[in-house]
Amino acid sequence: MRIFKLLLFAFLFGQSYHEETKFIEEFFKKIEIHTLRNGLRLVLVNQTHSPTFAGVISVKVGSVDESDGKKGISHFLEHMAFKGTSEIGTTDFETEKKLLDRLWKLESKLMRLDISDNERQELKEIRRKLRELWRTEEFQAKLADLGGIDINATTSADFTKYFGRFPSEALVEWAELEVKRLTDLVPRQFFEERRVILEERAMRIENNPLGKMLEFFTFISYEKHPYRYPVIGYRKDLESLTPRDLLDFHSQFYFGKNMAVVLIGDISKKDLLRVISHFEKIPSNPRVPQVIQTSNIPQIETRFKNHREIVKNFGTKAILVGFKKNVYPEIEDLCASLIARLLFDDKYGLVYKNLVQTRQLIASVTYSELPGVRYPNVILVYMPVLKDQSVQGVTKEFWHLIENELYSAVTPENIELFKGLILADVARIFENRLELAEWLSESVLLYNSPFEIQKIIEKFLKLDAGELNACARSIFRKENSLVLISEK
């Protein structure tokens, strides 16, 4: 185990952050890592002040791993993981299985408009029989019966995560349930859920001006790389996906070596052994060869090459600006985080101070890192423009500000203040078990260790004015950016 370098904090900040850094140091001392026989990494942090735990299961699969024509499949699969198993969600799986096979064939014929009247009638009858067999939301009910809260799942470009908070006494049952759905997923109610996902897409993107704008921006940010596609997928692809596609995709990515489990809370040693025995039931390797090998795609070259400003209306008055950057372990990533905060913080940043507070040209400024963190990405800045302002005019003012005042803003005093702000954000994450468990699981899947977070904090605090100035000059310049302007 690495020793957390508390002295470094003390050196940088005097004794100011002693209490906060001591907490973090103690936290890392408590980390246990178990690499199971199937390659799954289980990270455990014992915190006994409450008889509860937060559990996160992360799978290194997201929209970046999807092949053409199947965009949205990882998110679809995440939805289907709540539909139960061969034992949960049905009263008679043997009968259901036969009906499902026939249902999928007939639904496929219906989609191709190649279905006879008799088959139509048969389809109706099968649906009726299945509805009688299904025990809708039984899996979810079992999780809730454990006393769980915040039970949910998310899919991003890089990861799919299943998580919740539970009473400690429910740990073993939780692990058993989770492993069942990870190994014995039955895509029942597939067609109903597809309609749900299409409604989700309608809500998040098609009926949301900013959603449409972001989808377009991400698409033009990458010329070839799969980061260009939306996590929720395209309507056309979603409509053509089949239950078989989901099962194949599941077999390609849901295996031990591609997963990490993080548990933070009050966990007994005795229970831990049983939890491990459950998670060891997950296969070690993919059962079907992976279709897409993103690691083989040349990364940086696939993003936008030259600066462009695109004007296109999405039903909103806003500007998106993206700056290309590398991702950790490149030190540029850490530099970019600090400079981005210094520029675009929604309270203290240079852009807020000038364009929101003083000149009142935009309503706010926010930024994030998109689409993911596994491959070189983009720092995306969003600025909603005030009604009486010209969007193009505000864009010019934005560049004027960046080009003239960025370097003078990167002062040693500012650097220390913004390091403090980011350290406070880190401290606030450490106060939230679920958020922290997610972060640790990403660290395991990206860098093979939860302790990389310590190294990141350490390297971040070491950044000096010289490095930061160089980083500001290479990343936050017009030539390295892509701009999307929506005038109305």
Place this chain on the structure above:
Amino acid sequence: MKRILTIVLIAFFGCFSFRALKHKDVYIVHDPALLMKRLVLVGKVNVPSELAPIIPLYNAVITESGTASYTADQVKNTLKKYAAKFDFSLSEDGRLAAGFSCFSHGFSEVTRIFLEIIKSSNFDSDTVEMKKKILCENLRRNLEKPFNMALIAVKHFLFSDDRILNCDTLLKFDRQDLIKFHNSLHFLDFRIITNFENFDENTLLTHIKKKYGNQIGDSAKPTLNQSVVIWIWGPFDQYSTVLAAQSENLLSPKRYALRLFSSIISEDFDSLVFKKIRSELGLAYVADAGWLADFKTGTIYLAVQHSADKLEEVLRIGFEIFHDVKSGAFDYSLLGNVIKREKRKLSFEKERLFAFYVERSLKEVFGLPWNDQDLFLQFLANQDHKTLVKKIGDVISLSRTSPFVLVVIGKEDPYPTLLKTFGPLFSQYRFVKARFDENFRLLY
């Protein structure tokens, strides 16, 4: 430092909490999960109804416009120095939750500023003008968010509330209005919750107690006597539909029955609305329902975002679910699930001790007992399912024949579908075509 409080140390499941017993004003809560230091002031504040539209501006300006002794920039620089975050939220029903988190070494200085803000925020004109513009822009951007529009329209029609904030009203407020509003506010009761031990309670309490006063009576909310169906045009293919009826507020003696109703109808994934509308029929991604209440008003509602051709089905099923629950025609095992889950959830109170104290203190200042959650569990445990079902039935106020408000937002005129859905009943309803203009005024 001299402590004015009688502090009693109580063991609390492995960590220690100090609770003030004599004055009941300050809780010092040792929450081992917290790194940052926090102080939260929760209060019951009188809010004159006619001044309610100024609240969003007040919330936005009060922490950012300096005080008698600190300029706005000085405040900002101090907060930045200690990575402090202020949160200030006053709501129309008189709930105040204000406080901050910061690094421990900045606690005293940040507290000083916080107290100054409570006592004498400056409301400087420049900040007021800037925040007005930003708030107005945010109001306009609600036009891109159909659910926000629907909820605002529901409030307007359900409670005959014509105080909806729009840009015209907002832009007329000035610094003097804010100062007048601030001076008119006073605490009817308050609590302070902190995880920092060594601070000057005397100063803190003195500052806050200066703002004590008497309650100003609030006029009763008008009763809806006819169902109203509102279509608001918006450039959306998907409909945002909200169906709502008046209900009890958070202080009601019927609150436990309403909480139970909310749990079985929508709280979990296996609850009735989610299971039927989303999982079984795939009609929507967002399908929510339940009891929504503050300390003044309460609403029973169903909210769904769905494609336009599913409006009839969504409403039919929605009304059916309410009807079935009212008449007891649902699977009673849901009640057992709620009881089991609520009991097990008690474990989490120790996981977020600080938040738990804030939540309970806020309820306490409004007159709810500290052990309200335990009383809810007793309510669940001490009655058989049949009695619980009857109690739920008694609190459901939403049906086709009792007054409700239905708001549908979307491109297509829903009138023909609604006519079909409600049949002859529709002639008894008031039908309204409305729209929000670019200044976010609701016109109809």
